[in-house]
Amino acid sequence: MAAVPAQQPAWLRLSAAELAEKGIAPVKHEHMAFDVQQPGAAEEKPKSQGEAQDGTTPSPASDQRPAAAAKGNGAEQAHAAGKVEKKSKRQMIKERKERQQKDRSGLCVNFAKGICTFGTACRWSHDVKEYLANKAPDLPGDCPFANTHERCPYGFMCRWSAAHPPAQSADPNAAEAPRHEAAPPQALEPKIRGAAVENDGSLPSHVPVPLPPLSEKGSSVNELHKDLQTQLRKNQYDFSRADAVLDDLGVKVKLRGKQQKPKPPQAPKPAEDAAGGDAEQPAKRAKTDAAPDSGGDGVVKLFDVSRASEGNGAYRVGAGRAAERKPIDWNGKLVLAPLTTTGNLPFRRLCKTFGADITVGEMALATCILQGHSSEWALMRRHSSEDIFGVQICGGFPDALARCAQLIEDNIDCDFVDINCGCPIDLVCNKGAGSSLLRETSRLEKVVRAASSVLTSRPLTVKVRAGYYGAHPSDASARNVAHELVRKVGEWGASAMTIHGRTRQQRYAKLADWDYIAQCARADGAVPVIGNGDIYSWQEHRERTSADRGVTATMLARGALIKPWLFTEIKEERDWDISASERLDMIRDYARFGLDHWGSDSRGVETTRRFLLEWLSYLHRYIPVGLLEVLPARMHWRPPPRIVGRSQLETLLSSDDPRDWIRISEMFLGPAPQGFQFTPKHKSTSYATDVGYGSMAAAVPTGNNGGNEDEENG
Incomplete structure (x- = not known):
């Protein structure tokens, strides 16, 4: 001692x-x-x-x-x-932008692959010789893609390029890419900060440690394609299906004036019919045949068939979808929460190895999705190991949420869509989104009805807090609304609701109130309730999901960040004294x-x-x-x-x-x-x-x- x-x-x-x-x-x-x-x-x-x-x-x-x-x-x-x-938020943002600008001095990845379309207007460098002259020494070990039976997609830009086999492609830059030998691993200092003075051999003797190659390259979907991004940025994407739903709900579409109306398909000439039509005729006929699946009025369009023949994965045929939504069995499931910044695809992939049943992507802003921001679309990427995957969107107005729901249904591979009504940060709440929707249930109703009406093939869920005001859900001053919403959201079209047992005003000053979550779950006419907040052990999970509480599933957030093996502990009902080497x-x-x-x-x-x-x-x-x-x-x-x-x-x-x-x-x-x-x-x-x-x-x-x-x- x-x-x-x-x-x-x-x-x-x-x-x-x-x-x-x-x-x-x-x-x-x-x-x-x-x-x-x-x-x-x-x-x-x-x-x-x-x-x-x-x-x-x-x-x-x-x-x-x-x-x-x-x-x-x-x-x-x-x-x-x-x-x-101490730095202010403004200073942090400024420094972050400066770092991003500095990073843009690197070589263009697409140019190295031979697919850059911007030419001299590209923001990244195209000088291969300068890049190779300043490239950092290679890292030891094999390339992460060595065992994938595919050529490394980063070529000479890879930090493990010395381990690559000789180039066998017609890459124009390959001849200018000399082979850099990997730098030998450096011995770790015996008195590393934070560790004991004596070296007990538990730390790696040399760093960096060579990483074992992946058995196969991870496949992910939901990439934003350039042609779709161009349509969104030029207001050329057809949102008539979402706009029709908004008209039925009596919601004014504020964005309609900026959208360019698509040209209606022209009727074929009689001479063309007699001759059998030209090569483009089948595509025009397919576009006309797609209309009945969306209501039969000849106006609503699910996708642009003229581009479907290009083989672009962003355009999905809507005629083959099932008429009913595919239900999700939430009973007893462990859900990984949509974690901003930290809930990225690699972390979700890691949690799947520990037993997570359902994963949700990071919160994405609906307006940024509609504007075609690549950074926001990246939050909806899905790995092949995520067998049940949902995307979470955040917005405060029904027109944006309805259009975003249509865009997701047409182009995103996911099993359900979740609307964030619990985000507490000021930046979101001040724009009428997140927890601020809990103060205006009438607007929340329009948001849920609009999004659920547009989604025809996948269910909609809602994530809320206990309420907006109050230091704790049990306080007399708290104005909780979750127990009222849990009955209503089902009528509005939601299939499940996640309840975080805290108020927006409370933040983390108190523990999550699971008694209130159970009260909501036991309410008459309630949709399936997914409980969220402070689960950190299998004992807590078993207590809070007992049959008398009525909670259908549980969502793990910070508990999964601190100990991702929590999923394993809950399923096996044991306290895992995981070793330091296993954590490493x-x-x-x-x-x-x-x-x-x-x-x-x-x-x-x-x-x-x-x-x-x-x-x-x-x-x-x-x-x-x-x-x-x-x-x-x-x-x-x-x-x-x-x-x-x-x-x-x-x-x-x-x-x-x-x-x-x-x-x-x-x-x-x-x-x-x-x-x-x-x-x-x-x-x-x-x-x-x-x-x-x-x-x-x-x-x-x-x-x-x-x-x-x-x-x-x-």
Whole structure:
């Protein structure tokens, strides 16, 4: 057991049961670290990023970086010295745009593939020689696509190009691409930040660790094709089917004036009929025959048949669809929540390996989908392992949601569509979307009716919070609406409703109210209810889904981010004391999936690093089962200031210092760029301080990696 300071904090003198009751993680004392401060040491040693303002011990990751790593700009040196620079949202957005602009100095991927259509107007560089001269050294190991029986799609831009076989294609740039030998792995520093002083052999001896190639290239669908994007940006897409639904509902279509009306098909000339017609005649006849499937009025068009012959996967034939929606069996299912930023395709693919039954894509804004934004369409990509997959859209007005629903039905491969009526962030609510719909149920009704009427082949679901106002659903001041909506949304056309047991005003100040969720689920005439909020163990899941509560399924959000193996624990009903090496293998798999999805070139590697770091900002919150004195663990438990794991690697994985997360990413993705820094986007260290915890829970310091945007995952 580490030395304990003479003046112990009040919480340290409590028993394990008392700590758990106060919302403090009851970690065994031998796994806590305490530093005995010498007189005057506080003045000499600068406070690290993990050090609290009250002078408590910093996190184990607060050791200084090596001198070589501290070189760089002033911000990097200040970061290495432990100084935290607070940044406004405006400054964060500005720096993010500057980084994106800097990234555009790289070589155009499409040009390297020989398919760039922009020529000299392209925003990316087309100078292959300059790119090869400045290309970073290759990473060790085989190319992630080595075992896929396909040529690496990134060619000489791949960070593992030295392992590629000799070029066998007619690529015009292949001759100019010399083979770069992979840089040898670097030995890991013995005194890595956040780890124990002694090297116990649990950390990889050399980094970066070679990644095993994928057995097969992951196939994904729902890509935004250029011709469809052009139609959307030029207002040439035919939304007459959605507009007809809006007219029936008496909703004014605000966007109709901007849309160019498609030209009606011209009747064939008699001479052409006598001669049998020209080559384009079958396409015109097919377009006319498609109208009866959409109502028989000859006006509504599901797709542009004239482009269907081009083999473009974005245009799907609507005549072959079933007349009824394919139902989804929600009973007992474990649903992965639509997690903004962190719920990307590689993470969903990882959760499928641990037993997730249903996955939902990240929240996408309906207006951005209609405008053809590539970044928003990327949120609806689906991996082949996602057997039941839904897309979540967010919008505040029925015209946008109806058109978005038609666009999704015509072009997106998914099993259901979910409308987000629970997002709490101001940016969304101020535009009349998200949780603000809970204040205007009449507008919410039009939104649900419009979207459900347009969707003919797949069900519609709705995700809500308990209400908009109130510090807690059980408070007398709370104006809950979920118990009323659960009866109405079925009449409006929704097939299920997810209820997050918190109000919008509450955020994460209190625990989720599962008693209120059960009240909604037991209401007469209620649609199937999917409960969401604070599930962190199989015991909690079994208690909250008992037969008397009436909850049909459960949705896991932050619990899945902190411990993705929660799906396995729930299905097997056991507390999995997962080892540090198993968790590192899980991180390695995420890196492999990320490279498969975002690419193995420099841009893809850094994109994978960024999203891996976002996930690590949650993953580090996990406290191993073997370190706790009380089970099951609770999500709202605050950890002690410093945790010493059972191995050097376990200590490192528990670090709350972003510099340690960067080092973990370097184990698989190579060194980070010069001057690279990371700040979590979301408040991943949000803890509930429920009634009865008082100042005891607040007395436990935690890292200040709270992010710069409102929390929306959970």
